[in-house]
Amino acid sequence: MGTNKLSIKNSNSILLIASCGMNCTLCYAYQRTKNHCPGCRIEDEQKAFSCVNCRIKNCMNFKDTSKRFCYECESFPCNLLRHLDKRYRTKYNMSMIENLEYIKKDGLKKFIVNENNRWACKICGENICVHKNGCINCSN
Numbered sequence: 001m002g003t004n005k006l007s008i009k010n011s012n013s014i015l016l017i018a019s020c021g022m023n024c025t026l027c028y029a030y031q032r033t034k035n036h037c038p039g040c041r042i043e044d045e046q047k048a049f050s051c052v053n054c055r056i057k058n059c060m061n062f063k064d065t066s067k068r069f070c071y072e073c074e075s076f077p078c079n080l081l082r083h084l085d086k087r088y089r090t091k092y093n094m095s096m097i098e099n100l101e102y103i104k105k106d107g108l109k110k111f112i113v114n115e116n117n118r119w120a121c122k123i124c125g126e127n128i129c130v131h132k133n134g135c136i137n138c139s140n
C-alpha cells in the first residue's frame with residue numbers, strides 16, 4: 001500500500017487547487033507516476049498539451065491581476081467554465097462551480113479539509129481519482 005510514499009492529499013496548498021476550482025490531487029495526470037503533472041499552478045514543460053493550453057488557465061482575465069479563482073471574475077461563471085463544469089458534473093460527479101462557491105463562502109482551508117474527507121478512499125484513505133472513479137493507490 002505504498003507506506004513510504006508521500007500522501008497525495010492536499011496539505012492546505014493553493015498550488016493544488018486550479019483557478020477553475022479543480023482539485024488537482026484528484027486528477028489522473030497528478031496521481032499517475034509516469035508523466036506526473038505537478039498541478040495546474042505549477043509550471044512544468046512536461047505537462048500534457050491540453051493542460052498547458054487550457055483556455056481557463058490562460059484566460060486573459062487572470063493576467064496582471066491579483067485574481068486567483070474564477071469566482072473573483074466579473075464574468076463568473078463564464079461559458080468556458082460552465083462547459084467544463086457540465087462535463088465534470090456529468091462524467092465525474094463533481095462541480096467546479098460548486099467548488100468555487102464553497103471556496104468563496106468558507107475559504108480555501110476549509111474547502112481542502114472537506115475535499116480530503118469527501119474523496120478519501122474507504123480502504124486506504126488516500127484521495128481517489130475522479131477520472132478513474134476509483135483509487136489508484138490501492139486499486140479499489
Ligand SMILES: [Zn+2]
Nearest residue numbers: 121124135138
Ligand atoms: Zn485506496
